[in-house]
Amino acid sequence: MAVGKWFSDIPIEFAVIISSPSTIIKSPSKQTSSKVLHAHRLLNKLTSIEKSYTIERLNDKQIKKISHTLLKKHVEHEIDVMKFIKINPDTILTGVHCPQCGSLSMIYHWGQWRCPVCKTTSDTAHHQAVEDYFYLIKPSITNAEFRKFTHLTSIFSASRILARMNLQQGGEKKNRYYIKP
Ligand SMILES: [Zn+2]
Known part of the structure; x- marks a missing residue:
């Protein structure tokens, strides 16, 4: 069960979550504002993403395996800003x-x-x-x-x-x- 194979079949959504409530997010477009949000809006965002898909492609076990793999492979992105x-x-x-x-x-x-x-x-x-x-x-x-x-x-x-x-x-x-x- 290679995780990579599943990725080609499942839709990928992304969002940038800002943990500090005092950070001011100024977005140039509506599209950006729906992708960059404060942490308190994350749950609503997840619910709305869930609602927009009707077909279940992965079972609980597969989702667990993916989340485990993502956490294991995570590395800090260190750059000279x-x-x-x-x-x-x-x-x-x-x-x-x-x-x-x-x-x-x-x-x-x-x-x-x-x-x-x-x-x-x-x-x-x-x-x-x-x-x-x-x-x-x-x-x-x-x-x-x-x-x-x-x-x-x-x-x-x-x-x-x-x-x-x-x-x-x-x-x-x-x-x-x-x-x-
Ligand atoms: Zn002051």
């Missing part, structure tokens, strides 16, 4: 995004990030910034790189914040760097 989309990393806007209004100007003060635009405070707003850094720039970050990227001035706050993030660490003292988990 900046090279791929041909953007110079120096042109990336830096700073910490406000989780509420999206402004890129949060300021770290007394252990908290504060948005000067909508006054929202957050203990963890830098998490997204570090994640963005790992994806866009490189999979490791030093204290100095973190400060430059988040506009944080204090070297001590930076090292405290980074140490609390449960990232893997490499290097000693001044050369310490933090790695994408």
Whole structure:
């Protein structure tokens, strides 16, 4: 029972599911908006796909086998995003995004990030910034790189914040760097 043989007989549907509810999806066409959706719309999407097919082509056992194979063969798609989309990393806007209004100007003060635009405070707003850094720039970050990227001035706050993030660490003292988990 080779899985590959079944694929030629069954219709393939696809969708891009965005897990973060705060991600804004702007789609150029109706066709795109039905394929790129937030996670909370996934169940409705599945129901509507199910309704659009009337012939049963696979039994439960075959479906289980396919899903098992897909999970087993899954590999992370690691690409150099900046090279791929041909953007110079120096042109990336830096700073910490406000989780509420999206402004890129949060300021770290007394252990908290504060948005000067909508006054929202957050203990963890830098998490997204570090994640963005790992994806866009490189999979490791030093204290100095973190400060430059988040506009944080204090070297001590930076090292405290980074140490609390449960990232893997490499290097000693001044050369310490933090790695994408
Ligand atoms: Zn804000």
